[in-house]
Amino acid sequence: MSAALSGTQKTGLGAWAGLLTLQILWYSLYPPVSIPTWVAFALTVPPLLLPLLSLPKVTRALLWVGVLALFYFCHGVTETWSGGPDRWLGVIELVLTLLLIGTLGAGVRRRR
DSSP states (O other): OOSSOOHHHHHHHHHHHHHHHHHHHHHHHSOOSSSOHHHHHHHHSHHHHGGGGGTTSHHHHHHHHHHHHHHHHHHHHHHHHHOSTTHHHHHHHHHHHHHHHHHHHHHHHHHO
């Protein structure tokens, strides 16, 4: 890994951090009705922490987060479509996942 991060890597890391922060904020502001809050946290937060294991290699960590982002994208679509008071959080989740996946695509194209 080079000493300096590229712009796409910084954007990807920012989107990853934003997605993690969003999950914590979401279930703190709008606790789920059908399951305990700790279950919602257990299902959404730890998967976003797993790529930290490969963080010395930023590209590899971002790749894993990009794969995981597909789940969060589906979750964002579902929550945005269903309406309700937390719809705006679903839109933010969609934007963050698309930004994250887009930075992965830009990083691959740039390498070639």
